[in-house]
Amino acid sequence: MSVGTVVVLTGAGISAESGLSTFRGPDGLWEGHHVADVATPEAFTHDPVTVQRFYNRLRARLPAVTPNAAHHALVRLEHAMGTAFHLITQNIDDLHQRAGSTRITAMHGGLTMIRHVDTGDVLSWHGDLPENEQHWRPHVVWFGERTIGLDHITEMLSQAMLFLAIGTSGTVYPANQFAAIAKRAGATTIEVNLEATAGAFDFTLTGPATQVVPGLVERLIEGPLAALAVHGG
Ligand code: BJW
Numbered sequence: 665m666s667v668g669t670v671v672v673l674t675g676a677g678i679s680a681e682s683g684l685s686t687f688r689g690p691d692g693l694w695e696g697h698h699v700a701d702v703a704t705p706e707a708f709t710h711d712p713v714t715v716q717r718f719y720n721r722l723r724a725r726l727p728a729v730t731p732n733a734a735h736h737a738l739v740r741l742e743h744a745m746g747t748a749f750h751l752i753t754q755n756i757d758d759l760h761q762r763a764g765s766t767r768i769t770a771m772h773g774g775l776t777m778i779r780h781v782d783t784g785d786v787l788s789w790h791g792d793l794p795e796n797e798q799h800w801r802p803h804v805v806w807f808g809e810r811t812i813g814l815d816h817i818t819e820m821l822s823q824a825m826l827f828l829a830i831g832t833s834g835t836v837y838p839a840n841q842f843a844a845i846a847k848r849a850g851a852t853t854i855e856v857n858l859e860a861t862a863g864a865f866d867f868t869l870t871g872p873a874t875q876v877v878p879g880l881v882e883r884l885i886e887g888p889l890a891a892l893a894v895h896g897g
Contacts, residue, residue, distance in 0.1 A: 668825025668851070670745055670884070672738060673842055674753045674760070677831020677857060678873045682729045684757055688833055695722070703806045713795045719802040720792040722756075723775045731763035734830065734873035737881040739764040744885045750820045752813075754832060754839050756804050769813040771839065777803035811838060824851035826884075831873050834861040856880070 676686040687694045694702075695718070701707055702718045742749045742765055751768040753760055756775045760768055773779075778789040778800045786803050793800055805811050821827070827846035834840040843853045844864040853865045856876045860868040869876050 669748045669750060669820060669823045670741065670826045670828070671820050671824045671842075671846060671851075672741070672749075672751045673827070673829045673832060673839060674738075674751070674755060675830070675832025675839075676755060677833075678734050678877075679729075679732075679755055679757050679759050680831065681734070681872060681874045682732045682757075682759055684725070684729055684759075686831075686833075688835065700807065703804075704808060705806055708798075708801055708806070712798050715801075716793050716795045716797055719775065719804070720795070723790070723802075724792070726758060726775060729757070729759070731759040732874050734877035735759050735763035735765070737878040741881045741884065742767055752817055752820075752839070752842070754836070756802075769817060771805070771811045771813055771817065773802070773804040773812060775802065775804065779803040814838065817842070818845070821845045821851075822849045824849055827851045827853045828880075829853075829855040829857075829863065829865070830877060831857060832861075834863040854880075 676684070680686050685695055687699060697718060702715050708715045738751060738760065742751065749767055751760060751765050753768060753770050754772050756770070756772055758774060758776050776788060776790055777786050778793060779786050781799055781801055821842055822845070824846040827843055829843060832839065840863065843855070847853050847864050847866075854867045854869065855861060855863060855865045856869045856871070856873055858872065859870060869880065
C-alpha cells in the first residue's frame with residue numbers, strides 16, 4: 665500500500681526562542697555581517713580569517729543553547745509516525761539532533777562538522793578552527809553550492825500527505841520550492857511563522873513556534889495521522 669508521509673521543513677525561526685539569531689533581521693544584517701560576506705565560497709577564498717572567525721563564534725555559542733518545546737514536539741511526531749515522517753532542516757545548529765530527531769536531513773550542513781576542501785572528507789568538530797585555516801572549512805552550504813540530500817528530499821516530497829514549514833522566510837532556493845512541490849503531489853501545506861510568507865501554503869498558523877507547534881503536533885497525533893502511523897510506522 666502506498667502511504668503518504670509527513671514532511672516537515674524548519675528554518676531559523678524554530679531556533680529563535682532557544683536564543684539563536686535568525687538570518688534576516690530588520691537591519692538586513694546577520695550577526696553584524698551581510699550574509700554574502702561570510703556565506704559564499706568566494707568569501708572563504710578571499711578572506712578565510714573573517715569566515716573562520718565568524719563560524720567559530722557561531723559554533724562556540726551552541727553549548728549555551730538548548731532545544732525548545734517546538735524541537736521536542738517534532739521528536740514526538742517522529743516517534744508517532746515512524747518511517748512515514750521526515751524532517752528537513754535548513755538550520756546549521758544541532759538543536760533538532762540534540763532533541764532526539766533522527767529521521768532528519770540537514771540540507772545546509774552543520775556547524776559541528778568540518779570538511780576538507782580537496783578530499784571532501786567530513787569530520788565531527790566542536791572547537792574552533794584556526795582562523796588562518798584554508799584546507800578545512802565549516803561543513804555548511806554556502807550560496808552557489810549544492811544543497812545536501814536533494815534527491816532524497818524530492819522523493820519524500822513526492823509522497824507527502826502533509827507538508828509543514830516552521831520558521832522559514834522562504835527566501836532561499838531550493839527550500840522555498842518545497843511547499844509547491846508537495847502541493848503538486850497532493851499534500852496539504854501548512855506554515856507556522858510569526859507572519860505569513862509568500863509560499864504555497866493552504867494554511868498559515870501565526871505565532872511563535874514554541875506556542876504553536878506542540879499543540880499542532882498533539883492534534884495531528886490524536887487526529888488524522890493516528891491511522892496513518894499504524895500503516896506507515
Ligand atoms: C519565527 C520565529 C518564531 C522568527 N517562531 N517563526 C542569484 C544569484 C546567486 C544565487 C542565486 C540567485 N538567485 C537564486 C540563487 C540561489 C541561492 C538563493 O536562494 N539565493 C537567494 C537568497 C537569492 N541558493 C543557493 O545558492 C543554494 N544552492 C543552490 O541553489 O545550488 C544550485 C546548484 C546546483 C548544482 C550545483 C551547484 C549549485 C544554496 C543556499 C545556501 C543557503 N545558505 C544559508 C547559509 C548556510 C550556512 C550558514 O548558516 O552560515 O542558509 S543562507 C541562510 O538562509 C541559511 C538559512 O538556512 C537560509 C534560510 O533562512 P531561514 O531559515 O528561512 O531564516 P530567515 O532568517 O530568512 O527567516 C526566519 C523566519 O522565521 C522568518 O520568516 C521569521 O518571521 C520566522 N520566525 N522567529 C516562528 N519564534
